[in-house]
Amino acid sequence: MSERTFARRFLAEVGTTPHQWLVRQRVLAARELLEQSDLAVEQVAARVGxxxxxxxxxxxxxxxxxxxxxxxSRFAAVG
Known part of the structure; x- marks a missing residue:
């Protein structure tokens, strides 16, 4: 399957582009790490890609x- 065909089919099924979906997943993972760890923002960025x-x-x-x-500061479970 070509990259373009994949992108079209992905958009049709998921409602967003593969890139936008990936960025959204990375931000969700970053939110979890920010809430549940004391990692520096730089470390969080690296961990989520x-x-x-x-x-x-x-x-x-x-x-x-x-x-x-x-x-x-608003949502961290780590005190």
């Missing part, structure tokens, strides 16, 4: 509406 903390921060703000550090 973002190239850098800057990239994580950009996608995180777009999807969640706040910076990762703000999110952690």
């Amino acid at each position: 973002f190239a850098s903390a800057v990239v994580l921060r950009d996608h995180f703000r777009r999807q969640v509406g706040v910076a990762p550090s703000t999110y952690r």
Whole structure:
């Protein structure tokens, strides 16, 4: 199957592009790590597959509406 055919079929089935789906999954994983660990944002970014903390921060703000550090301060289970 070609990359383009895969992308079209993925969009038809899932309702989003493969890239957008992947970014969303990475942000969800980052949210869990921010809530449940004391890892630095840079470490969280690396663990979930973002190239850098800057990239994580950009996608995180777009999807969640706040910076990762703000999110952690509001929702962290780690005290």
